[in-house]
Structure formats: structure tokens, C-alpha cells
Amino acid sequence: MSLKKYENLEVLLAPVIVLAFTGLLAVMYGWVGTMNSVGAETREVPEPAETRIVAGTAPALPPGDGLNIDTGIGGNMMQLRDVNGNIIPGGIGGNQGNIQLNQFAPMGIGLGQMQLTGEAPIPSGIGNDQMQLAAGMTSAYLGLEVADISGVMARQMGLPNNTGVMVHDVIPGSPAAKAGFAAGDIILKCDLRPVGSIDQMAKIISMMQPGEVVKFAVINHDNKRRSLHVKLSDGPTGIRQAAVKKAARSWLGLDVQNIDLVMKEQLGLADRNGVIVGYVFPDSPAGAAGIGVGDVLRRINGVHITDTGQFAKVLAGGNGAQPIELALIHQGRNSVIRVTPGRPPAEPGATPVIPKAEMLIEGSWIGMDVSELNPTEAKESGLPRGTRGIIVNDVESPPATMVGFMTGDCITAINSVPTPTIKQFVQATKGQSGAVVDILRGNRHMYVTVPPPGFTQQGTPMRQNTTGLNQVAMVKPAPEVVAVLVSGPDLNSPTGSEQWQSNLLLVNLRNNSYAITQVGQGEQLVDALHNNRVNTLICAGLSQQTAQMLTAHQIEVYTGVVGPALETVHLYKAGQLVALRLGG
Amino acid sequence: MANVKYKACDNCFQAVGKVNIVGNIFMIVLKGFLGVVGGSKGLIADAIHSCADLLATIVMIIGIKISGQEKNERYPYGYGKAEHIVAIVICLFLYVIAAYILYDGVMTIVEGRMVIPCTVAVWGAVFSILINELMFRQALCAGTKANSPSMVAKAWESRTDVYSSIAVVFGVIGAKMGFHFMDPLAAVVVGLMIFRMCFEMTQEAALALLDKAPEEASRVALLDRFNTLIEDIAVEIRDVKVRELGAILDFVVEVKVPDCITVQEGEKIKQLIAERVAGQQERESVLTVRLYPFENQAAVPA
Numbered sequence: 001m002s003l004k005k006y007e008n009l010e011v012l013l014a015p016v017i018v019l020a021f022t023g024l025l026a027v028m029y030g031w032v033g034t035m036n037s038v039g040a041e042t043r044e045v046p047e048p049a050e051t052r053i054v055a056g057t058a059p060a061l062p063p064g065d066g067l068n069i070d071t072g073i074g075g076n077m078m079q080l081r082d083v084n085g086n087i088i089p090g091g092i093g094g095n096q097g098n099i100q101l102n103q104f105a106p107m108g109i110g111l112g113q114m115q116l117t118g119e120a121p122i123p124s125g126i127g128n129d130q131m132q133l134a135a136g137m138t139s140a141y142l143g144l145e146v147a148d149i150s151g152v153m154a155r156q157m158g159l160p161n162n163t164g165v166m167v168h169d170v171i172p173g174s175p176a177a178k179a180g181f182a183a184g185d186i187i188l189k190c191d192l193r194p195v196g197s198i199d200q201m202a203k204i205i206s207m208m209q210p211g212e213v214v215k216f217a218v219i220n221h222d223n224k225r226r227s228l229h230v231k232l233s234d235g236p237t238g239i240r241q242a243a244v245k246k247a248a249r250s251w252l253g254l255d256v257q258n259i260d261l262v263m264k265e266q267l268g269l270a271d272r273n274g275v276i277v278g279y280v281f282p283d284s285p286a287g288a289a290g291i292g293v294g295d296v297l298r299r300i301n302g303v304h305i306t307d308t309g310q311f312a313k314v315l316a317g318g319n320g321a322q323p324i325e326l327a328l329i330h331q332g333r334n335s336v337i338r339v340t341p342g343r344p345p346a347e348p349g350a351t352p353v354i355p356k357a358e359m360l361i362e363g364s365w366i367g368m369d370v371s372e373l374n375p376t377e378a379k380e381s382g383l384p385r386g387t388r389g390i391i392v393n394d395v396e397s398p399p400a401t402m403v404g405f406m407t408g409d410c411i412t413a414i415n416s417v418p419t420p421t422i423k424q425f426v427q428a429t430k431g432q433s434g435a436v437v438d439i440l441r442g443n444r445h446m447y448v449t450v451p452p453p454g455f456t457q458q459g460t461p462m463r464q465n466t467t468g469l470n471q472v473a474m475v476k477p478a479p480e481v482v483a484v485l486v487s488g489p490d491l492n493s494p495t496g497s498e499q500w501q502s503n504l505l506l507v508n509l510r511n512n513s514y515a516i517t518q519v520g521q522g523e524q525l526v527d528a529l530h531n532n533r534v535n536t537l538i539c540a541g542l543s544q545q546t547a548q549m550l551t552a553h554q555i556e557v558y559t560g561v562v563g564p565a566l567e568t569v570h571l572y573k574a575g576q577l578v579a580l581r582l583g584g
Numbered sequence: 585m586a587n588v589k590y591k592a593c594d595n596c597f598q599a600v601g602k603v604n605i606v607g608n609i610f611m612i613v614l615k616g617f618l619g620v621v622g623g624s625k626g627l628i629a630d631a632i633h634s635c636a637d638l639l640a641t642i643v644m645i646i647g648i649k650i651s652g653q654e655k656n657e658r659y660p661y662g663y664g665k666a667e668h669i670v671a672i673v674i675c676l677f678l679y680v681i682a683a684y685i686l687y688d689g690v691m692t693i694v695e696g697r698m699v700i701p702c703t704v705a706v707w708g709a710v711f712s713i714l715i716n717e718l719m720f721r722q723a724l725c726a727g728t729k730a731n732s733p734s735m736v737a738k739a740w741e742s743r744t745d746v747y748s749s750i751a752v753v754f755g756v757i758g759a760k761m762g763f764h765f766m767d768p769l770a771a772v773v774v775g776l777m778i779f780r781m782c783f784e785m786t787q788e789a790a791l792a793l794l795d796k797a798p799e800e801a802s803r804v805a806l807l808d809r810f811n812t813l814i815e816d817i818a819v820e821i822r823d824v825k826v827r828e829l830g831a832i833l834d835f836v837v838e839v840k841v842p843d844c845i846t847v848q849e850g851e852k853i854k855q856l857i858a859e860r861v862a863g864q865q866e867r868e869s870v871l872t873v874r875l876y877p878f879e880n881q882a883a884v885p886a
Binding site: 011012014015018019021022023025026028029030032151152161162304306 | 619638646678762
């Protein structure tokens, strides 16, 4: 009898195992859609960045001025900085050519990381700067504000994906306006070539000279195909003002940030959908509606928010005067509110924080020197009255340089634990792996995520020594050596600019070796490159003078490239970088 | 039964079942793994579909094993029908899974969640299509050579499994082209296929429990066939009833005999018919022969 029982057991075991496995698969099946965690990012195609003006005016960098684009790694906020260290929040109205920046534009490391995945066909983020620089070489002026067409919009309009760019606005009196462009038109072809993104179009226009006639194939709002001819002109001086005025539309008065894995864990969020509010402007529509710091915005007018870029896009797509319906998680509860966007007040311009030389360094954390903020400093720094926290005196090395800390940031809390004194700060950072840090920067609150060691903010493990490169003390001078200006002494440091960084990464592409040396500015840099017979330089920013000197030495320059140094070398090898062209 | 030309073909014929099981397990693991790693809902659903296939095969094997057990006092007719009960229980489970796949797939589409699978998912589906096709070719060849129409029919039937993998290929490629709803849509299609398969399995099992005559044996055809088998004997088959006891076919044959024969002669006829008929059956069969005297002479004297 017992034998028989065993026989039956054996017979029944097979289906039970298969059924269990089926159940397991079903669980996995459910996860695949919702699980946005490890590795999921690598599968998602990054959305291209924001609305901006396709047209260049004068060269972007006036000679001698030493103006420098600092893409303010991290935080999705881009800031413009001139040599005096003035921070111009929002980046609007600076003396910066005609780059229009949206406050929510995902710039900096966010996109740098997307680049890491190698899926972006065009180096976005950096690409933007590069395009601007490339476009800056010509003074052709079109006068169109265009936006990429998102997948959802394309479907609604019955367009194939990656087809066309949308005319967001036409600057009155511009060549485009004269040719008959209207807002809402969709540009299918530019100069007989199909365009699928702003970048493609920018590339085409940047090759043009004022006076040339460009033919556009356009679908207008009646859904009819038309072709328009635009005679490019020299850019008017008023263009920047127009851009600023346009950006002012649909202003909610809040800063949003993407939610990464560490934030999700530390702030106890259910998932990573939506964007988190980092700062609410006083007297803003958002503030009046009761939105607070730490709220998670989930839907806008019924559209799911996936990231800051998409949020800005949806917001910009709306009519400025119409109330917007926002579904959000406020203090752990779901709620829906209606907000009517307003116009932003004139920016007062935050007071810069200049670290003093005699400042005592009281501690260090993840590669930065910190000290306790004393009340008088707080007042000088323009921080809100009564602020207590830890001030960042110097951001020296990764990971601090990678995650987006800046000198002058005031750390007020780590993982929602307040850090008013250095003692509490040390306590909070002890044994820390993965932290969401509340900081005040230029009078605004924002979150900075510190990933656990060896991981990115998205929770993906960082590639450890899979670079295929060997470090050597010195790279032999050779023509196949590529030089990169880096902000830190290792391969994963972000690219640096001439004015701020003094490390030079030399990579010999032939025998896969690399060396890191110190280097000065200007002529010193040129000499260092020349001595090493380097004919390619990749960097984040460069002064006009140095650029001219380098070009005179037949050195190819790729500037405006932001991201981990190694990745930029890979992009260079893949031929995805656009070289700087001077003169013309 | 293996009246084949080559010994190799016989081996091949015997191996069809094993190949089917091993192939299915391999496909499940491959698709499950690539589906999870590649993040494709469709491919995971397809792996579940293969699981359902494997379960159907396992149910069949259980049927053979159980019905092979000796009849005993408590179960004088054996355990033949246990297979169908197992099949129904497993199907109930699969219904739940299929419903979940459908629900989750539809919700993914409705909510507009982004499922962007990796290209490895396509390879999973493509491999699965290839394996399926190879298995089909083998079963078809072996079935033809061994003259087994049921195996040929089964081979054709299992070929339809390939549709789910094809749907997955379309889903993943579609998602890659930017139609993010395509992958969950493929999952929904696969879910519907699992539903259909379960429904057929349940139906078959339920009808078998009701002693429905098997598909391949209609009464008239059987009558004709059996009568030609026993042409040389001076008797006529009046009626044939057949039902399935698991893998075994249970025939009841009613034969008209002259009422003047002796019991001994009658037993001889029974034996003869049983031998002839059972020897011609493809599946394992049990035959019960009942004798009835000619009707005109059989009128029982009042």
C-alpha cells in the first residue's frame, strides 16, 4: 500500500512542479510592467530634451569673456555661471547667446547617464550644447520655436514615430513668420531631407548661411501638406527677449526632479512613477494650491508623468490660461488639485555663496569637505533666516562630484533626518548606503541622491573595470591619443572645462592604455597637448582663445561634451561627437 | 505495432513523447528566462503557454500510468477516468493564470505603462518557433512512417502552438519600433490562446467523463470496419459501443449469431472476433463481445 502511495506521489510531483513554475512565471509577468527598477532604465529610450530655438546668432562664446557653460551636474537644473560665480537660476536672461532653457529641462547627469546606456542615437544633453555650438558657427536665423513630437502625440496625429518636429511658436517678424509658418505646423522635411527631431533640424539649419533659401515640407493645422520657402536672415537682437517671453508661459512655480531608486527607497514611495517636487516658489500658483516640497506629481490633465522632461513637455503643451489638473501624492495621500498657471515674477537672482578661505573644515563625506553653518554665514549666503545645516565647502572627488553637489550647498537633512549640527550629520552619514539629501542651493530646496557605493542613482551597478583600459604612468606621445579634460582623477569622472578643471586624461586608442596628468589653462594646455602629439581634445567647456590656439595647432576640439570621461571617449570612437568649427 | 521499414524509424517513433517533453521544458526555461531578463510580457506569457502544453502532455502520461494500474475490489473498472479529473483540476488553475495574463495585459495597455522589451526577447521567440517546427517535423515523419494517423493529427495540432511565438515576435518588434502597447497586446493574444487551449482540454475531459464516443471512432464507421474484418465468419456485428478509459479504448461489440449454435461455438466466435478486432486497433483496447441470436428465430417462446 505504501509503495503504491509513493508511485502516486511521483506521478503527481511532475504537474505540481510545472504548476508552481507557471505560477512563478505569472508573478514575473505581473512584475515586468510595473517593475521599473534594476536595469529597466537601460531598456527605455530617453526622450529627447526640450523646446528650444533652432537658429544661431553670433558665436556663442564672445572672445575674451571666458564665458563657460556649466551644466551643473545633477538635480535636473541647469544653471548658467559666468566667471564671477554668479548663479543665474533658471538660466533665463543670461548673456548667453540664444539658448533657451526651460526650468524643468532635464540636463546634466540625468542625461549623462542615459548616454551611459549607449542607446541614445544622438548624445542628448551634451548633444544639445554641441548643437548649439555648431549652430553658433552660423548666424542664419529662422525664427521658429520647435519641439520634438512625443510618441503619444504622434499617435494622436496619425504620424509614424520619429517623423517631423512641431512648430511651437513663430517669432513675429522672423523669416519663418514671413514664409507663412504658424504655430502647430508639423515640419516633415527641411531642405529636402526628412527631419525627425530637433537635433536633425538644427544640424541642417546650422549648415546654412544667411540669405540662403530653405524649402520646408509642412503639414498645417488643416492637415494639408504645404511647402514653404524661407529665406534665412541674420539674427535680430530681440530674439532672446522673445524666447524669454515664451518660456514664461505656463509657470507653476515649482521645481521638479526625477525619482530614482534611492529616493523611492528612502522616502518610502510605492513606485517611481511621477516626479517629486523639490522646491515651491513663494507666491506661486503651485504654492497657493497647497503643493509642498516632497509631493509626488503623478498625472497632469490625466496624462501619466514619467519624468521631468515629459512633465515640462505636457505643461508647455497646455494653454497658459487654462487650469491644470494635477493628481499628486501629498503627505502620503492621493489627491487631485487644480492649478491655474501664472507668469513668473522677475527673478531677484540669488546671492552667490562664496566659500571663505579661513573656513574651518570640520568633516568630509563622499569626497567633499563640509562644515557647520553658522548663523552669520547663513545670512550672508542669502539662505532663509534661521537655517541650520551643514555647508559644503569644497566638492573634491567622486562620488560627490558625480551626484551633483556644488560648493555652497547647504545640507539640511539626510534621509529626512535633520542635520543641524556636524554631530548629527556624522551620525546620519555613518554606515550610510544610499541616501536622499535635502539641500538648499541658492535659496531653493532640492533633493540630491547619493547612490550606494558601486551603484548609480538608478540602482544599476556601475561597471567595474570593464573599461578594457589599463592605467599607465605615462602615455607615449602618438597621433592616436585622445585627450579629455576631466574634473577628477579617474575614468568615471565627468568631463571638465578649461576654467575649472586641471586633470587631463590621455587615452591611447591603439593599445588601450590611459594616463591622467595635471594640466594648466590656456597655453599650458595647448603645450601639453602638443607635446603629447594629441590631435583630439574632448571637454565640457573651453575659452574661445584656447579653442583658436588649438585649432591653429591642428587639434580637433569637441567641446560641450558632458558625461563620464570614458563614455565620451567611446562616443568619440563611435563617431557620435560633433567637432567644433571656428571661423567659416 | 511498429510495422516500419527501418529500425531507426521505430526508435524515432518511440522517442516522440520524450522529445516533446524535453523540448517543451527547454522552451519554457528559455522563454521564461529571456522574457524576464528582456522584460517582455509577451514572451513570459508564451512561456506560460508552453507550460500549459507540457501540462497537457503530463496529464496524458498520468492517464497512461494510472490506467495501467490493476483493477481492484474497490475499483473494479480500474482508474481510467482519473486522468480527466486531473486534467480538469489543472485546467482550473490555468484558467486563473490565463485570466490574470489577460487582465494584467489589458490594464498595461489601458494605463499606458511602458513595456519596452529588449531584443533578446525576439531571439527567445524565434528559437521557440524553430524548436516547435523541428518537433512538428519529427512527429509528422515518425507518425507517417509508423502509420499512426493519431500521431500525425497530434503533430498538426501542436503546430498551432507556433502562433503564440509569432505573436510575441511581432509584439517585441512593434515595441522596438515605438508602439509600446504591442508587447502587452501580444501577451493578451497569448493569454487568449491559453484560454482556448484550456477550454478545449476541459471540454474533452468533461465529455470523456460522460463516456462520449472518441472522435476518431464514429459508430457507423466502426460497424463497417469491423464487419469487413470478420467477413469470412458467418456472423454479423449488430452494434459497437466505445468509450475511453484513460488511454485505453473500451469496446462493446454486439454480434448476431444463429440461435442454433452451441455455447462452445459461441465462445470460439467471441475469441475470434476479439483477436481480429483488437489486433487492428492502434490504441490499446479492451473488447467485450456479446452474442445475440438472430432476431426472427430468437423470439422467446411465450
